[in-house]
Amino acid sequence: MTAQTAHTLINPNSKALAFQIYAFDDDSYFEALKNYNYYSIILVTKGKGKLWVDFSEYDFTEKGLMCFAIYQPFMIKADGEFEGLLINFHPDFFCIHRHQQEVSCNGVLFNNIYESPLVQLAEPEAQTLLNIVSELKAEMHNPELAQYELMVSYLKIFLINASRIKVNQNQLPKAFKTEKEPFILKTLQDAIEEHYKTKHSPGEYADLLNISARALNRISKMHFNRTLTNLIAERIIIEAKRELYLTSKPVKVIAYELGFNDEFYFSRFFKSNADVSPQMYRDTVGYARAEGIGGRDFEKN
Structure with a gap:
């Protein structure tokens, strides 16, 4: 990448990534197949292109939201400029299964074989999610009491909003x-x-x-x-x-x-x-x- 900004938390026990927010300004990071042992969310703020995930191919455009489960292979090739945010979180940091009743993103954003992993956002929807990411970034650099709990709360709010958007759009097969x-x-x-x-x-x-x-x-x-x-x-x-x-x-x-x-x-x-x-x-x-x-x-x- 020509420019990059990463905000990362590491699990001191495993030394593995716990949570990360990564800003990108081209597709170089995504041109090789990704297959992570954590959940990944990509919010495209500028650009369009193609997404390959599992056995399928999709077209995406600006203000697209992509969600990938653990070890779900994906690759992206942009058509020209490409900017946005990548959010990664390990299940040790936040388990979508244990918090299913609170968040309900499992089967909506993640682990749904019947729907596309892509959600097309309207401008207000994209801005709402970006505002939540800003709060997450700020809290990552705040060493105050209960930092983890507050970060998880913001992540929950992000996932709930994203899930509501997808459900409301009723993105079933055509x-x-x-x-x-x-x-x-x-x-x-x-x-x-x-x-x-x-x-x-x-x-x-x-x-x-x-x-x-x-x-x-x-x-x-x-x-x-x-x-x-x-x-x-x-x-x-x-x-x-x-x-x-x-x-x-x-x-x-x-x-x-x-x-x-x-x-x-x-x-x-x-x-x-x-x-x-x-x-x-x-x-x-x-x-x-x-x-x-x-x-x-x-x-x-």
Whole structure:
């Protein structure tokens, strides 16, 4: 980058990034595939271009908001000028699962395989989010009492506002509004949510919906921007990540609960789709957070 400003907090125990706000003024940082062990949010203040995430490609424009889950691969190529802010936070700093009732961003901003990771903001919406980021920056340099609690509060406010914007825009696949196939799309989504632990092949869902596998795959590619195989795999991986992070269950138990009789096959499946092994994911992201393991002491860097 020709110019950059980073505000970073480091976890003194793991020496890993806990929270960061990063200002960028070109796309050089994003041209290589990113695959972080923390959540990432990008707020584009100037520019347009293309985003590659998971198995899909999207066009973005100015005032675009992009949200990526842990170890969700993404890459950006801007078309000309490109400025904005990158926010990174590790689940040790703020766990979206444990705070789901308060914030409700899980399944809206993050971990939703049925919607685009992009949100297009109106000017007032973008300014609201930028104002919250300004408060976060100021608090990062404030060593006063309860700094962590106040920063988490601002992050919550940011995530709540962003989630409300996305929900209010009702950013469902276009077919829900304009095509003649909303029923089959909703039925497919419901079927995956109900059966992803036991049914892993496109043919099984085609049988459930009484449609050919080829036709169902075409619908998936057209409306969810990925093949049915990829859609099913992503849903399994989201649940596997949640279990690896929130519980201390052995990998073989998680594999069995997700319909894999062979732990090693599950590990290969996980690494193929998440670009990291289950154990590495657990080592770098943490685990057993639902069982009360965690810490809150961070230092500036």
